[in-house]
Amino acid sequence: MNARHIALVVLVASSALAAGCSRRGQVADGGVYVTRSACPAVGIVAGTGDVTTFDPAGSTAALAIDVVAAMTNVRATCTDDGTTVTSTARFDVVATRARAGEARQVVLPYFDVAMQGGANVVAKQLGNVGLSFAAGALRAQTSAQATVRISKAAATLPENVRAQLTRERKPGEADAAVDPMSVPAIRDAVASATFEHLLGFQLSNAQLRYNATR
Numbered sequence: 001m002n003a004r005h006i007a008l009v010v011l012v013a014s015s016a017l018a019a020g021c022s023r024r025g026q027v028a029d030g031g032v033y034v035t036r037s038a039c040p041a042v043g044i045v046a047g048t049g050d051v052t053t054f055d056p057a058g059s060t061a062a063l064a065i066d067v068v069a070a071m072t073n074v075r076a077t078c079t080d081d082g083t084t085v086t087s088t089a090r091f092d093v094v095a096t097r098a099r100a101g102e103a104r105q106v107v108l109p110y111f112d113v114a115m116q117g118g119a120n121v122v123a124k125q126l127g128n129v130g131l132s133f134a135a136g137a138l139r140a141q142t143s144a145q146a147t148v149r150i151s152k153a154a155a156t157l158p159e160n161v162r163a164q165l166t167r168e169r170k171p172g173e174a175d176a177a178v179d180p181m182s183v184p185a186i187r188d189a190v191a192s193a194t195f196e197h198l199l200g201f202q203l204s205n206a207q208l209r210y211n212a213t214r
Contacts, residue, residue: 038085038155039078040114040148040195044071047211048200051108060210067106069095069131071199085152087197090145095131096138103135109202112146116154117191123148126202148197161189 050070054060073092078085095106107130114123125148131140157165164186181187203211
C-alpha cells in the first residue's frame with residue numbers, strides 16, 4: 001500500500017478522528033472551551049483492520065479461506081518531552097484458521113503512519129506480527145506495538161491562531177456568531193497542527209478489494 005492510497009483510505013476514517021486529541025469541552029462564559037493536546041489521535045485505518053489469506057493463493061472462494069486475522073484492543077500512550085511528542089500504540093491481533101492441524105506460525109505485515117491534517121502521510125513504518133497456532137488449535141492471539149514521533153513545534157498551534165480561537169466573543173459583536181474555523185487560514189493552521197497515529201495490516205491490492213467488496 002503506497003502513501004497515496006493510504007491517504008485516500010484515511011479520509012474515510014478521519015471524520016471520526018477529526019480534531020486530533022481534542023477530547024473534552026467545558027461550558028463557560030463566552031462559549032465552550034475545548035482542551036487540545038499535541039498528542040495524535042490513534043486508530044485503525046478503515047478497511048485495513050483485518051486480513052484474510054487463502055489457500056490456494058489468488059482464490060477468494062469461501063472454501064479457500066485459510067486464515068482470518070483482526071486488529072483489536074488498541075491502547076495508546078503519549079509522552080511529551082517539550083521537543084518531541086511520542087505516541088505508542090499497543091494492539092492485539094486475533095486470528096482463526098479454517099482447519100486445525102499441526103502447530104503453525106503465520107506472519108502478517110502491518111504498517112503504522114503519522115498522518116498530518118487528515119491527508120498527508122509524514123512518516124510510515126512497516127512491521128511484522130507472528131501468530132503461533134498450537135497443534136490442533138483453530139485460534140491464536142498475540143500483541144504488538146508501534147511508535148511514532150512528532151515534532152512538538154509542528155503539533156502546536158501558532159499563538160495568533162490560538163488567540164483567534166480562544167478570543168471571548170460577546171453578544172452583539174459583529175463577528176460573535178462567526179465560527180473562526182470558517183476562516184480558511186485558521187482552518188488550515190488547525191489542520192496542519194493536527195496529527196493522527198494510524199495502524200492497519202499492510203494489504204495487497206487484492207486484499208484491499210476483498211475487504212471492500214466481501
